[in-house]
Amino acid sequence: MRNEAVERMNMERSLKKALERDEFEVYYQPKVRLSDDQLIGFEALVRWNHPERGLMLPGQFLTIAEETGLIVPVGYWILRESCRTIKAWRTEFDWHPPLEVSVNVSMKQFREPDFSDRVIAMLDEFEIEPGALNLEITESVLMDDVSATLRVLERMKVCGVGFKIDDFGTGYSSLSYLQNLPFDTLKIDRSFVAAMDRDPASASIVEAVVSLARNMGLHIVAEGIETPEQANRLRGVGCDYGQGYLYAKPMS
Numbered sequence: 001m002r003n004e005a006v007e008r009m010n011m012e013r014s015l016k017k018a019l020e021r022d023e024f025e026v027y028y029q030p031k032v033r034l035s036d037d038q039l040i041g042f043e044a045l046v047r048w049n050h051p052e053r054g055l056m057l058p059g060q061f062l063t064i065a066e067e068t069g070l071i072v073p074v075g076y077w078i079l080r081e082s083c084r085t086i087k088a089w090r091t092e093f094d095w096h097p098p099l100e101v102s103v104n105v106s107m108k109q110f111r112e113p114d115f116s117d118r119v120i121a122m123l124d125e126f127e128i129e130p131g132a133l134n135l136e137i138t139e140s141v142l143m144d145d146v147s148a149t150l151r152v153l154e155r156m157k158v159c160g161v162g163f164k165i166d167d168f169g170t171g172y173s174s175l176s177y178l179q180n181l182p183f184d185t186l187k188i189d190r191s192f193v194a195a196m197d198r199d200p201a202s203a204s205i206v207e208a209v210v211s212l213a214r215n216m217g218l219h220i221v222a223e224g225i226e227t228p229e230q231a232n233r234l235r236g237v238g239c240d241y242g243q244g245y246l247y248a249k250p251m252s
């Protein structure tokens, strides 16, 4: 227990210094249109280049960042970095459809009173067209306080920021929020995609979610596509977009 406590304190201390030491890096994972494998955009995924431990994944430090509140400044840094990148890529590459970037937003950051103001200011600062920036929010964040969520989402929707529900199917998926909240995309969690080949129940869930989303006019992104068989099945049930190691890993 003592070792664990010491470990945690060390981690907290180095996490606090990581921003000023410029140790974070945003990796980008390509997202493709499944009908023709066309690149349509990227998901921004944070990495920490730890001076002693090397490359660290979000699973190794995000919980501590959340608990200490450090996720808020780190989150804004990620947003800013992603805005800069998408602006540069949109200027450099004349791509159709225009590339977009999706950024994951944590609960703490989303609940900051000036969150929408700061996002809108960033869009202005980088002169980013509506639709270039999407925010990914997991179900648990939405459900926490639906009316507060609604206020933030509607405000940003006016400015053209897109919203995606991340890891759909893993929380207490309540269908009522699909009806009430202004989302444009559902991301099917990779656990369903991974199980699709061997488990008919998972395949049925994926199929049902895709058809539900389509009927509601939402886009669908499948996460964690690793095999051509999974891609074929997803295409077969009408899933629009996907990302996963089959296409590319997140990269610097």
Ligand code: C2E
Binding pocket: 029, 044, 045, 046, 057, 058, 059, 062, 075, 078, 104, 105, 106, 136, 166, 167, 190, 223, 224, 225, 226, 243, 244, 245, 246, 250
């Ligand atoms: P997520 O948003 O659902 O991101 C997808 C995760 O699946 C990423 O893990 C990605 O590397 C991984 N992945 C993508 N394709 C495949 C695949 O084909 N197979 C497998 N096995 N994995 C795949 P990563 O980068 O470790 O991020 C984990 C989670 O940490 C993310 O889940 C997200 O919830 C959170 N996260 C990542 N970056 C950020 C960030 O910048 N801000 C916040 N607030 N959270 C972040």
Ligand code: MG
Binding pocket: 043, 104, 136, 166
């Ligand atoms: Mg995500």
Ligand code: MG
Binding pocket: 166, 167, 187, 189, 190, 223
């Ligand atoms: Mg996800």
